[in-house]
Amino acid sequence: MESRVRNICSFLGLLVILLRHSVEAQANGDCPADGRTWVPFGQSCYHFVHGEEDVAKRYTIEEAKNMCRGFALLIVNTTSVNNFVVQYSPEVWKNNVNIWLGLYYDTDDDQYKWFDDSVVSFKNWVEGGSPDWDIPLMDKCVVLHSTTGKWENVSCTKDTENGVVCEAAQKPVVIGKKNGSPLLSALVILSVIAILGVSAVVWFFHQRSNSGTALLPSFEYHPPFRAPSADQTCLVEAEELEETS
Incomplete structure (x- = not known):
């Protein structure tokens, strides 16, 4: 009995793993499809702006913002994103470039935002x-700086830089929609049903092994109580009088 329960639990664990991988595959985001090259990383997509010429052009901060066409300039909130930009930059630019960050100095709060x-x-x-x-x-x-990843203060109005990176959030892919696989969606649904069914079987055997008896209690039949009729009552009283006389 215990070996059977272990086998069922192993099968249940395998189904959970398959379901998790299926959901993760469906949950991967999607980058904008606007004709530009977007590189996915983490929860965002990045577009490294560059021209056909060997020498990269230079842009003001306002020109850089306009080139992103409604998306954000590069936001770096983690070391991994900072390292990603440094590692991918050689794929776009031959030499070191200064990449605009989407930062400004908030004079009201006296800090960068x-x-x-x-x-x-x-x-x-x-x-x-x-x-x-x-x-x-x-x-x-x-x-x-694209080669070192270090940050540097510059003038927003006077300086022009030659590195522009746009950033967009990845769009979540909904299971069963356009970008989803019908076969994979069916697998997810069947996996959920199978997990529920196997869980019920495991619970059944677990309860049975703990109790040592059948899960359903046995019942004894007891006929319903009925009051004696008037003739039966008179007969009983006559017998009692006869015994006392």
Whole structure:
């Protein structure tokens, strides 16, 4: 009995693994399909802007924002994203470039913020800090060096940089929709049904092994109580009088 339960549990675990991989495969996001090359990484997609010429063009921060066409300039909130940009940059640019970051200096809160007004949780300034004494607070912007990954303060209005990276959130793929596989969706549904069925069988054998008896209790038949009729009552009383006389 115990070996049978173990086999059922092993089968149940296998179904759970298959279901998890199926859901993960369906849950992968999708990058924008706008004719540009988007590179997926983490929960976002990245477009590295570059031209056909050997020497990369230079753009102001406003030109860089316009080139992203409704998407965000590069946001770097983790070390892994920072390293990804450094590792992928040689695929786009031959030499070191300064990549615009989607940062601005909020004079009200006296701190840097991303263009979506989120707080900067990760920083990677050049060693010794980035000197910005000659840059007005309202004119502070930040670039990322493509070879080192270090950040540096620059002027938003006076400096032009040659690295532009746009960022977009990956779109979730809904199971059973256009980008989903009908066969995989059916597998997920059947897996859920199988897991529920096997779980019920495991519970049944577990309860049976613990009780040592049948799950359904045995019942004894007891006929329903019926009151004696008037004739039967008179007969009983006559017999009692006869015995006492």
